[in-house]
Amino acid sequence: GEDVEQSLFLSVREGDSSVINCTYTDSSSTYLYWYKQEPGAGLQLLTYIFSNMDMKQDQRLTVLLNKKDKHLSLRIADTQTGDSAIYFCAETPYGQNFVFGPGTRLSVLP
Amino acid sequence: GAVVSQHPSRVICKSGTSVKIECRSLDFQATTMFWYRQFPKQSLMLMATSNEGSKATYEQGVEKDKFLINHASLTLSTLTVTSAHPEDSSFYICSARGAGPRTDTQYFGPGTRLTVL
Numbered sequence: 001g002e003d004v005e006q007s008l009f010l011s012v013r014e015g016d017s018s019v020i021n022c023t024y025t026d027s028s029s030t031y032l033y034w035y036k037q038e039p040g041a042g043l044q045l046l047t048y049i050f051s052n053m054d055m056k057q058d059q060r061l062t063v064l065l066n067k068k069d070k071h072l073s074l075r076i077a078d079t080q081t082g083d084s085a086i087y088f089c090a091e092t093p094y095g096q097n098f099v100f101g102p103g104t105r106l107s108v109l110p
Numbered sequence: 111g112a113v114v115s116q117h118p119s120r121v122i123c124k125s126g127t128s129v130k131i132e133c134r135s136l137d138f139q140a141t142t143m144f145w146y147r148q149f150p151k152q153s154l155m156l157m158a159t160s161n162e163g164s165k166a167t168y169e170q171g172v173e174k175d176k177f178l179i180n181h182a183s184l185t186l187s188t189l190t191v192t193s194a195h196p197e198d199s200s201f202y203i204c205s206a207r208g209a210g211p212r213t214d215t216q217y218f219g220p221g222t223r224l225t226v227l
Contacts, residue, residue, distance in 0.1 A: 040223070
């Protein structure tokens with residue numbers, strides 16, 4: 001079945017770049033997503049990438065997609081304390097609903 | 111972006127009572143709504159998918175008689191946890207997917223934290 005994997009924890013210092021990695025299994029996914037969840041809150045769509053793209057940049061966020069290796073990454077430049085949250089990677093296998101990864105808890109240290 | 115609201119944001123109830131959670135799409139018509147459950151420090155688990163005007167499709171292991179879902183209109187879906195027990199305590203999140211240029215995208219509500227005493 002479909003499986004999405006992420007490392008569970010990441011700590012960075014304020015001002016550094018954060019890179020959150022994700023691997024997925026289903027190559028039929030049309031879109032791949034990154035969601036952010038702050039404590040006690042729902043999920044906020046951060047960005048998404050179409051499967052025929054290699055890279056997408058949106059202000060401080062850069063998404064890289066290696067379709068051959070089924071690897072997705074999210075880079076946050078100049079990480080701030082407000083970026084501390086859980087980041088979920090999600091794929092949408094053809095005809096199916098979202099499959100979420102376990103989430104990566106990003107801690108930003110002053 | 112699209113906005114999805116949930117009400118209530120937090121509810122505490124006694125064991126054996128029923129609790130209704132509302133999910134509304136505020137600025138778009140949601141042809142499909144999803145209900146997820148999230149245990150502490152875990153990812154989201156899809157409970158059911160509902161399409162407006164039809165019966166919900168439940169994921170394996172989710173009791174449809176316990177978690178009643180009604181998708182009465184294109185902007186409202188409700189989840190009723192019937193005869194709630196402490197093990198039903200969780201964070202319930204809905205999401206909505208609508209018509210438009212990004213029909214593959216789901217927009218999530220802020221979640222409802224249910225505590226059953």
